[in-house]
Amino acid sequence: MNWISNYVRPRINSLFSRREMPENLWSKCDSCGTMLFHRELRDNLEVCTGCAHHMPIAPRRRFEALFDGGIFTEVKVPAPVSDPLHFRDQKKYPERLRAAQKETGEAEAMLVAEGEIGRTPVVAAAQDFRFMGGSMGMYVGNAIIAGAERAVALKRPFILFAAAGGARMQEGILSLMQMPRTTVAVEMLREAGLPYIVVLTHPTTGGVTASYAMLGDVQIAEPGALICFAGPRVIEQTIREKLPEGFQRAEYLLDHGMLDRVTDRRSLRDELITILRMLLRLPPAVKGDLPPPEPEPAAAAEAPSDAKA
Amino acid sequence: MITYLEFEKPLSEIEGKAAELRALAKSGEGVDLSKEAEALDRKAAEMLRELYKSLSPWQKCQVARHPNRPHCKDYIEALFTEFTPLAGDRNFADDQAVMGGLARFDDRPVIVIGHEKGHDTQTRIARNFGMARPEGYRKAIRLMDLAERFGLPVITLVDTPGAYPGKGAEERGQAEAIARSTQKCLQIGVPLVSAIIGEGGSGGAVALATADRVAMLEHSVYSVISPEGCASILWKDAEKMREAAEALRLTAQDLAKLGVIDRIVPEPLGGAQRDPAASIAAVGKALGEMLAELDGKTGAQLMKARRRRLLDLGAKGLAA
Ligand SMILES: [Zn+2]
Numbered sequence: 045m046n047w048i049s050n051y052v053r054p055r056i057n058s059l060f061s062r063r064e065m066p067e068n069l070w071s072k073c074d075s076c077g078t079m080l081f082h083r084e085l086r087d088n089l090e091v092c093t094g095c096a097h098h099m100p101i102a103p104r105r106r107f108e109a110l111f112d113g114g115i116f117t118e119v120k121v122p123a124p125v126s127d128p129l130h131f132r133d134q135k136k137y138p139e140r141l142r143a144a145q146k147e148t149g150e151a152e153a154m155l156v157a158e159g160e161i162g163r164t165p166v167v168a169a170a171q172d173f174r175f176m177g178g179s180m181g182m183y184v185g186n187a188i189i190a191g192a193e194r195a196v197a198l199k200r201p202f203i204l205f206a207a208a209g210g211a212r213m214q215e216g217i218l219s220l221m222q223m224p225r226t227t228v229a230v231e232m233l234r235e236a237g238l239p240y241i242v243v244l245t246h247p248t249t250g251g252v253t254a255s256y257a258m259l260g261d262v263q264i265a266e267p268g269a270l271i272c273f274a275g276p277r278v279i280e281q282t283i284r285e286k287l288p289e290g291f292q293r294a295e296y297l298l299d300h301g302m303l304d305r306v307t308d309r310r311s312l313r314d315e316l317i318t319i320l321r322m323l324l325r326l327p328p329a330v331k332g333d334l335p336p337p338e339p340e341p342a343a344a345a346e347a348p349s350d351a352k353a
Numbered sequence: 354m355i356t357y358l359e360f361e362k363p364l365s366e367i368e369g370k371a372a373e374l375r376a377l378a379k380s381g382e383g384v385d386l387s388k389e390a391e392a393l394d395r396k397a398a399e400m401l402r403e404l405y406k407s408l409s410p411w412q413k414c415q416v417a418r419h420p421n422r423p424h425c426k427d428y429i430e431a432l433f434t435e436f437t438p439l440a441g442d443r444n445f446a447d448d449q450a451v452m453g454g455l456a457r458f459d460d461r462p463v464i465v466i467g468h469e470k471g472h473d474t475q476t477r478i479a480r481n482f483g484m485a486r487p488e489g490y491r492k493a494i495r496l497m498d499l500a501e502r503f504g505l506p507v508i509t510l511v512d513t514p515g516a517y518p519g520k521g522a523e524e525r526g527q528a529e530a531i532a533r534s535t536q537k538c539l540q541i542g543v544p545l546v547s548a549i550i551g552e553g554g555s556g557g558a559v560a561l562a563t564a565d566r567v568a569m570l571e572h573s574v575y576s577v578i579s580p581e582g583c584a585s586i587l588w589k590d591a592e593k594m595r596e597a598a599e600a601l602r603l604t605a606q607d608l609a610k611l612g613v614i615d616r617i618v619p620e621p622l623g624g625a626q627r628d629p630a631a632s633i634a635a636v637g638k639a640l641g642e643m644l645a646e647l648d649g650k651t652g653a654q655l656m657k658a659r660r661r662r663l664l665d666l667g668a669k670g671l672a673a
Contacts, residue, residue: 128671
């Protein structure tokens with residue numbers, strides 16, 4: 045406990061109601077209601093310091109905290125044809141895309157990068173729930189294929205952080221086809237004998253769960269994450285009964301044999317390093333926050349990704 | 354007795370009247386009514402042609418779900434010989450929403466797998482309306498493994514509203530079962546051909562339809578989500594299913610344009626439900642031709658092409 049938790053927080057809690065809260069400085073935990081200083085929350089990987097509730101984390105921020113020294117290089121994702129079906133509901137699909145790009149500052153719902161964790165070279169992909177619910181369309185499919193191909197080319201493991209409401213309806217059947225398409229990517233890794241680790245984060249549902257997100261060699265979930273095929277509301281409407289407490293949450297899936305582990309985001313990096321190094325038959329890593337690797341001649345030209353952003 | 358769909362109402366009146374006239378004529382009372390009945394028949398035939406000439410996507414959804422449409426079991430009984438059902442997932446149960454087993458197709462031994470919806474209240478409940486639980490997909494995986502081990506081609510018949518959204522299904526790993534079934538489709542070095550004969554409902558369909566060749570009946574549909582589901586999410590109004598069906602591009606015609614399917618199998622006038630035998634024969638012909646296209650290919654060639662096809666899919670969108 046520091047002075048912020050002991051002294052400032054209670055005062056802030058009493059000073060501001062939820063609505064009056066200055067958005068740029070403080071936010072309220074969805075779970076326990078504690079007021080959290082943004083900087084503090086950021087340093088704690090968007091995990092509530094009061095109750096350990098896991099809040100969404102942007103892929104870029106996740107990678108900064110994952111890769112040694114926060115250094116990673118983005119893997120280029122081939123751009124798919126935009127709005128392939130000329131889809132229009134109440135809004136045009138390209139308008140929804142532009143709004144999501146503006147809101148997140150990202151091109152699409154998945155970020156792919158290469159770098160080292162615990163001096164173990166990896167390729168990683170993270171899905172961005174803020175971007176149209178992380179939904180899987182052609183771009184996400186292309187991102188997973190690009191990531192898998194890069195991992196195979198470099199003979200590195202592939203780590204995938206899943207987060208999605210499911211398939212992107214605005215791409216219709218082409219979004220559905222990302223289920224088998226991303227499964228081809230999983231097969232590439234499998235045939236190359238490379239570890240494929242899936243980290244399921246809140247929420248991972250629908251066609252995403254029913255394809256690449258359930259096909260990892262090791263399946264880890266963040267605490268409290270909703271992981272399902274059909275969402276709880278759809279099931280309640282179908283079976284007309286209340287679902288048990290914690291149904292389809294990470295811990296429930298672990299109990300039902302659907303996951304290997306449920307791991308707190310703050311210990312996830314260490315755990316990934318440990319698991320990967322054993323699967324790769326490498327000696328144990330030196331734990332703790334490693335310094336950034338020495339720049340290699342080839343890598344020197346690559347600017348860290350946050351410099352580009 | 355045929356069930357009329359909502360958009361077929363005017364047709365039902367004319368056909369009903371023609372039937373009445375015939376009944377009257379049969380009872381032998383009064384004048385000869387056969388001329389009038391025939392005129393009505395001609396009018397009905399004309400109307401049927403008009404109605405089915407340009408079905409809207411939502412109307413196609415209704416045709417695809419028509420209760421009198423031939424189902425998987427009908428196809429298997431008519432197109433295959435020595436069908437020997439194989440049951441169970443060896444873990445939990447036998448899911449009757451998915452049927453499958455050994456059979457001969459044109460005398461050639463194959464594995465056939467499909468979703469079965471049932472045809473009356475009792476069988477619909479037993480088959481869970483064609484909505485499979487994890488055990489159904491795990492049975493499919495087991496049968497595909499069997500096909501791979503003994504070098505038998507696999508034929509799948511797809512007709513499902515979707516995977517069952519139930520409590521037990523989720524607890525036993527619905528998502529994982531679907532993912533593994535799709536993965537198994539990609540891992541078997543034997544010919545794998547698929548026909549979508551009714552509804553291709555989302556992931557539950559993909560799990561069986563990830564094939565070397567995919568055919569689709571003219572009025573069947575294949576979609577990421579039901580039009581009703583899509584409407585309630587994007588329009589916030591389930592009644593906007595017509596608009597959603599239009600936007601989703603779920604018809605065989607659009608899917609062929611997008612390269613998702615390889616061929617459209619024509620249906621008899623008025624849809625498969627009006628002439629099941631003709632529809633079944635047409636699907637049989639398509640399956641035979643698709644299998645013939647794969648003759649002589651090695652397992653490695655088949656798997657490579659199956660993957661390539663998916664990797665290249667959708668590169669051009671509808672503009673292609
Ligand atoms: Zn909290």
